[in-house]
Amino acid sequence: MADRQRRTRSTMSNGVRPVFDPDLPRPVAARLKKDPSSLLAENAPRRALKLQAAVITYGTAVAALNIAWVLTSGPLLTASPVWYFLGALTQAVVVAAAGLSAARALPRTWLPSWLRSARGHRWWAGFCLAALPATGLSWMLAFTGSTWAFTLGWHTPGVVYAIAALWVSWVWPRGERMATAHVHRYLLPTDFHGRGTDLLAGVQMVINAVEEAGRRLGGSFDTAAPLALLRTEEWRVARLVYQYQRLRAEHRADAGEAVSDRVRALLERQHEQQEASYRELSAHVDRLLEYGATVEDMLRAHTEWEQIQRAEERDDRIVDLLSRTSSDGADGDRIEHEALGARAARDVLDELIDRALASGSALLAAPAHEDT
Numbered sequence: 001m002a003d004r005q006r007r008t009r010s011t012m013s014n015g016v017r018p019v020f021d022p023d024l025p026r027p028v029a030a031r032l033k034k035d036p037s038s039l040l041a042e043n044a045p046r047r048a049l050k051l052q053a054a055v056i057t058y059g060t061a062v063a064a065l066n067i068a069w070v071l072t073s074g075p076l077l078t079a080s081p082v083w084y085f086l087g088a089l090t091q092a093v094v095v096a097a098a099g100l101s102a103a104r105a106l107p108r109t110w111l112p113s114w115l116r117s118a119r120g121h122r123w124w125a126g127f128c129l130a131a132l133p134a135t136g137l138s139w140m141l142a143f144t145g146s147t148w149a150f151t152l153g154w155h156t157p158g159v160v161y162a163i164a165a166l167w168v169s170w171v172w173p174r175g176e177r178m179a180t181a182h183v184h185r186y187l188l189p190t191d192f193h194g195r196g197t198d199l200l201a202g203v204q205m206v207i208n209a210v211e212e213a214g215r216r217l218g219g220s221f222d223t224a225a226p227l228a229l230l231r232t233e234e235w236r237v238a239r240l241v242y243q244y245q246r247l248r249a250e251h252r253a254d255a256g257e258a259v260s261d262r263v264r265a266l267l268e269r270q271h272e273q274q275e276a277s278y279r280e281l282s283a284h285v286d287r288l289l290e291y292g293a294t295v296e297d298m299l300r301a302h303t304e305w306e307q308i309q310r311a312e313e314r315d316d317r318i319v320d321l322l323s324r325t326s327s328d329g330a331d332g333d334r335i336e337h338e339a340l341g342a343r344a345a346r347d348v349l350d351e352l353i354d355r356a357l358a359s360g361s362a363l364l365a366a367p368a369h370e371d372t
Contacts, residue, residue: 019238021185037109038175059169063162070158092132099128196241206292
C-alpha cells in the first residue's frame with residue numbers, strides 16, 4: 001500500500017483546481033466551472049458587490065437617458081433646433097464616455113470573450129462613437145420621402161444604445177454575481193498551501209484517473225458511483241484542509257505572543273489536537289490514493305493490451321513481408337512464436353478491472369465521515 005501511495009503522490013501535479021460543493025445546482029456549477037476567472041476569494045465579495053451595484057446604477061441611468069432622448073427628441077426639435085442639437089451632442093458624449101470607460105475600467109473577467117481582443121476593442125469603440133453619426137443618418141432618411149424609414153431611423157439609435165447600456169450593466173457581470181451569491185460553496189487553489197495542497201491534489205488525481213478510465217473503458221468500468229463519492233470527498237477534504245490551515249495560522253500567531261507557561265501549555269495541547277486531526281485526514285486520503293493506484297494499474301494494463309493488440313494485428317503483415325523478402329522462403333513461424341499474446345494481456349486487464357471495481361465498492365460501503 002505504501003509503495004502505491006508514494007507512486008500516486010509522485011505522479012500528481014503541484015497545482016490544484018477549484019473545488020465546488022457537489023450539492024450546487026448543475027446549471028450553477030457548470031456556469032462557475034466554465035469561467036473560473038470569475039470566482040472570488042473569501043474576502044472579495046463585499047468589494048465585488050459594491051462594484052456590481054455601481055455598474056448597474058450607472059448603466060441603468062445611461063439606458064434611461066437614451067430612452068428619454070427617444071421620447072423627447074421630436075418635441076425638442078419642434079420647440080428649438082438649438083436645444084435639439086445640444087441634446088443630441090449630450091447623448092452622444094454620454095454614450096461614448098460610458099461605453100469606452102466600461103471596456104477599459106471594468107475587470108477583464110467581466111468582458112465578453114470577443115471584447116478581450118484588440119479587434120473587439122476597436123469594434124466596441126466604433127460602436128460607442130457612432131451615436132452622433134447615427135443621428136445624422138436618421139436625418140438623411142428624412143429626405144427619402146418614406147415616413148416609416150424616417151420613424152424607424154429616428155428612434156432606433158436611442159433604443160439600441162439603451163439596450164447596450166442594460167446589456168453592459170446587467171449581463172456582463174452575471175458571472176461575478178453568481179460567484180458572489182455562491183462564494184461559500186467553492187474554494188480556490190489560492191486558499192491552499194503546503195501539505196494541505198498535497199492532500200487535495202491527491203484526491204483530484206484520483207478523480208482524474210477514474211474519469212479517464214470511464215472514457216477509455218466505457219461500459220467495462222462503471223464510474224458513476226465512484227465519481228459521486230470522490231467529488232463529495234474532494235469537497236469534504238478541501239473544507240477540512242481549509243479549516244485546518246486557518247486554525248494553524250491563528251495558533252502560530254498566538255504562539256508568537258504567548259506571555260506565560262500556562263498559555264504555552266494550552267497552545268501546545270491545541271497544536272497536538274490539530275496535528276492529530278490532520279494525520280487522521282491524511283490517512284483517509286491515503287485510502288483514496290490506494291484506490292486511485294488500482295485504477296492507474298488498470299489504465300496501464302489497458303494501454304498495454306491496446307499496444308499488444310495493434311502489434312498482433314500487424315504481425316500478419318510482417319509475416320507476409322518476410323515470406324516475400326526472405327531468400328530461403330521462410331514462412332514466418334519464428335515471428336508468430338515471438339508475438340506477444342493479446343489474450344494474456346486482456347486477462348490481466350480483466351483481473352485489474354475486477355480489482356478496481358472491488359476497491360470502489362469497498363469505498364462505497366465504508367461508513368460516511370462526518371465533518372468536524
